[in-house]
Amino acid sequence: MYKFRKEPWQEDGQWQEQIRDQVDTIEKLRQYINITPDEEDAINTLKMRWGTTPYYASLMDRDDPCCPVRKMIIPSMKETENTYGIPNYLVIKENREKTDRFGEDEKRPDSVARQYIDRVAFTITDVCPSYCRYCFRREAVIDKDLRLRFDVDEGLEWIRKHEEIRDVLLTGGDPFMLSDENIRYLIESLRSIPHLEMIRIHTKMPITCPHRITESLLDILGQEHDIPIWINVHICHPKEITDKIRKVIWDLLHTGINVGNQGVVLKGINDDVETFQKLHQKLLSVRIRPYYMFHCQLAPGVDHFRAPVEKGAELIRDGIRGHTTGLAQPMYAVSTKVGKIPLMPDYYIKGNGGERYKLESYKGETLYIPYIPE
Ligand SMILES: *Cc1c(COP(=O)(O)O)cnc(C)c1O
Numbered sequence: 001m002y003k004f005r006k007e008p009w010q011e012d013g014q015w016q017e018q019i020r021d022q023v024d025t026i027e028k029l030r031q032y033i034n035i036t037p038d039e040e041d042a043i044n045t046l047k048m049r050w051g052t053t054p055y056y057a058s059l060m061d062r063d064d065p066c067c068p069v070r071k072m073i074i075p076s077m078k079e080t081e082n083t084y085g086i087p088n089y090l091v092i093k094e095n096r097e098k099t100d101r102f103g104e105d106e107k108r109p110d111s112v113a114r115q116y117i118d119r120v121a122f123t124i125t126d127v128c129p130s131y132c133r134y135c136f137r138r139e140a141v142i143d144k145d146l147r148l149r150f151d152v153d154e155g156l157e158w159i160r161k162h163e164e165i166r167d168v169l170l171t172g173g174d175p176f177m178l179s180d181e182n183i184r185y186l187i188e189s190l191r192s193i194p195h196l197e198m199i200r201i202h203t204k205m206p207i208t209c210p211h212r213i214t215e216s217l218l219d220i221l222g223q224e225h226d227i228p229i230w231i232n233v234h235i236c237h238p239k240e241i242t243d244k245i246r247k248v249i250w251d252l253l254h255t256g257i258n259v260g261n262q263g264v265v266l267k268g269i270n271d272d273v274e275t276f277q278k279l280h281q282k283l284l285s286v287r288i289r290p291y292y293m294f295h296c297q298l299a300p301g302v303d304h305f306r307a308p309v310e311k312g313a314e315l316i317r318d319g320i321r322g323h324t325t326g327l328a329q330p331m332y333a334v335s336t337k338v339g340k341i342p343l344m345p346d347y348y349i350k351g352n353g354g355e356r357y358k359l360e361s362y363k364g365e366t367l368y369i370p371y372i373p374e
Pocket of ligand 1: 121
């Protein structure tokens, strides 16, 4: 029988300390790494919101400026360059101007983003314990020049009125930044809506601040299994997966919560076959099921992170499919205003005359299967 074994860092109070002591100044950062002149220049010049938890900062390599965790967290002057990013990206991406999609008769609350008939993304906060530089919501979360009203009650009211919604995905910012009391209120409110069949929580906090997975949070999430909670975390590099992560994923699974991963293909961070394969193997080794790997979205100021469109498909073809456990394979996709669109590698080509399909194995071997008419 499983019994919750509380680690000292899972005591209540520890996660709040991680938030309070956020590493968000040069002085604090210096305790973890030897800052390069470029890093210091970007922090001082850009004056952008940045920061991470002491725990996550401790994963940074003290001397290597190419450390993936450093690159994901420390601002760069490259954020001022923008060739591909779309201005006002989030308004376009989340269909915030349209009121008539899916037959809606009034403007949706700012907190509700909709691309599908049966499910919505419900943004409940715009703060994070750790700010990823490649964030696609950076206009609202980092730059704050897009002012949105993330009012939980207004969002709940909208969901209550829309009976076609059966799946609500909590997002942010980071949803686990809310207090236990507010999370309890939110989950209880959602679970009292008769047409809801499931709740999803998209959070990086188990990774940037595993301390957040406390006994009382597990108690809140673990109640009442008729309406299950699915969590998707956000891991892009194997270095992010530590013993603390292993522990909190184990705890979450034991309360009946499935945990998946949504990552982003990031240039110079995980876009080589070896790192990509290791990332997905290591996810499974701590019981996280890979779900999506995304092409880096067209938010402004993140060009330096964006790999070519084909990259994710190539990495799956050369490092995952056939090369390692099938469960390790994520869906490679791009998230757009009309929904998520798969960008997976093609394994079959229809042969001549429409009589058969030419298939290709992961090793490039050829095989044929017949064309079967309807
Ligand atoms: C990603 C997303 C979803 C969920 O998509 P799934 O493919 O079901 O995981 C739902 N609504 C919005 C607005 C999204 O961006």
